[in-house]
Amino acid sequence: MNTMTISASKRACILSMIVVALSSIPGCGQADRGTGTGNDKAEASVKSSATQTSRDEEKKGNTDWRILGNGSDAQHYSPLDQINMDTVSRLGLAWVADIPSLDGLSGNPLVADGIVFQSGPMGRVFANDVRTGAALWVFDPKIRYTREMSLATFWSLKFNRGLALLDDKVIVASGDCHLYALDQRTGKQVWDSQSCDPHEQYGITAAPRVGGGMVFTGNNCIDSGATRGFVDAFDGATGQRKWRFYTVPGDPAKGFESELYRKAAETWGTDWYDKTHGCGSVWDAITYDDELHLVYLGVGVPAPWSPAMRAKDAGDELFSGSIVAVNATTGEYVWHFKVAPNDGWDMHPSMHIMVADLPINGEKRRVVMQAPKNGFFYVLDARTGEFIQAKDYLPQDLILALDPKTGRPTYNPKAQYWKRPGESVAVSPGPLGVHNWMAMAFNPKAGLVYFPAQIIPTLYTPDPEAQVGGMLFDMYYGLRDESDVKVAGYLIAWDPVAQKVAWRAEQTMPWNGGAMATGGNLVFQGAADGTFNAYAANSGKRVWSFDTKESIVAAPSTVLIDGVQYVLVPIGNGGSFAVGSYLATHASTMATRGPSRLLAFRLDGAAPLPGFEPIAIPKPSLPPQPEDLAARGRVIYEQSFCADCHGLDGASASGTIKDLRFLSAESHEAFAAIVIGGIRYDKGMPASPQLSLDQAKAIEAWLTNQAWAGYNKQEGILPSPQQVK
């Protein structure tokens, strides 16, 4: 069966229309189960200690931040307290390291033995000295775009959410489905393994996670519904695949690997496989619990998003839209909790999964905690997946209530746009969520979880031609005059036991960075407006702020080196849609784009922050275009996935993805060849062969008018000056 079957269902399947090489859906053969030996908990090489260090460094009292979230419970907490409420006013820049990555940095920096490791798009890793910021080595797998790569791969190559350290290795994933293991000291490649197939709708933006001597990776299908989601586990020492857990059943015509998938398939309704293959993408959320030896997965929703385009009699569509626990050694299913039944809005729970021991009704329970997109904060039993409690922390109008026993939502009928063809419906939250993938932090002493949250109402319009989801969605709606609900961003301090907002700090805009809590009674967080801030953990009072002049999405880290506490944070927005084009044009400052940099702070640090010059939008080379043509162009542009890289109005967030308001006369000349013919594929711009010349002309007209609007407002952007050669 090839992907044409999916597009036959009228949905514009990305794979069949855009990717030149049509390839078959991945084999639905037996999941590759590992032998299950030698990876017992006793042999786990990554511990949950916040300060796992090598012996030499340990002697000096130096600490590491070896794992995303600084421990296998992913709490983004450090007990360090040199920087505290009393001293934080002395915090200043220790050094700035320019990182040779054109696209921005999103991953939590990791530190081992005095080296800070940062990942970037295209599978790159940058190692710098924590004391000085001096560059030690750069790893570049020198990935080349090919015409045969899927759109998911093109997209994923522009974005990387972080890396993992395992023993003496650094592990990084690349957008084109590879995992590389490098020597921490030299950056030399130790092994290279492939997980998904870049010629199918697969790409990896996730940070790999480690535990029990293994490396785990998920992948995404850019919500195409074209492929079957899965998570792979590799042996950390050799890179050999140990097991694969599919998040959804495969082709029913081929039979199922196990009873688990036969049962799961029953929940997808009649003839479901003609309409979607899932995906159930594990975009990012993987947490290895070293106490229970479970791996928790946050699985994405089914696509197309509009339920009208999936089976009418679908049930829970397992295990999409769920949190799933599997055995870390074997990959076998242990439990699942369905967060998003009958989803139509991309309210997926592939978000940070945190583990903690909490007193619930007077009893200590090991729980998993998550704030998925839907605006509720969930607490589940880590052993069984049993629903303990969930509550919303910001206003939303999608869910009327959760069943207190089961946690199942009752949706607001008004939000169900697919039942209202021809109408547009405003819903809050939209696909960017009340909380997205950015890291949460937990201060065990305060008993509070800190995370960025936002209000981004979205206008949904059913549209079977749209490449993602069967609808158009205007995520800028909350910026428009006609919207009653306006965009907003907050840092929330949530009491997960009492289910109460302890405090919330208002921020200038949504889409802010991940959080870190420290023993100094502080919460650190970078913001979309370019400020890096410290808040009092108990009150939410902002006690320190530094203007980095660039958006921050990554979570910071902190370590103690030679008696000095450093706080590390990467700046520079990531490269594809999800990382901030949303804000790029609407930020009141130019904060969203700039060079990729790693910043280190320490008490009494006084290093200067080099500036950079904005470039103004030039006078467009074409005259303003007829409004009706431009309006048509805007719709085609939205339908055709352009916005996911270039932003909804053509103003990209950063780096390799060009801002389409800067089109030169030559680029106008070559417009159809670039967009339809794909002559710039080697630079990361995919072909859209499904577009007609007329459609391309309409898009060009709309972009030209966008350029005039930007030019008239004298908008400028900040270029990224560095590039890996």
Ligand code: HEC
């Ligand atoms: C996967 C991400 C991605 C998608 C999707 C995408 N682009 Fe691009 N686009 C790029 C990148 C990267 C470049 C820069 C290529 C280069 O350096 O020349 C680019 C360049 C361009 C250019 C040339 C810009 C110039 O200044 O020369 C145009 C025009 C363009 N894209 C239009 C579109 C349109 C229209 C769509 C939707 C049909 C689209 N793009 C979809 C990534 C993307």
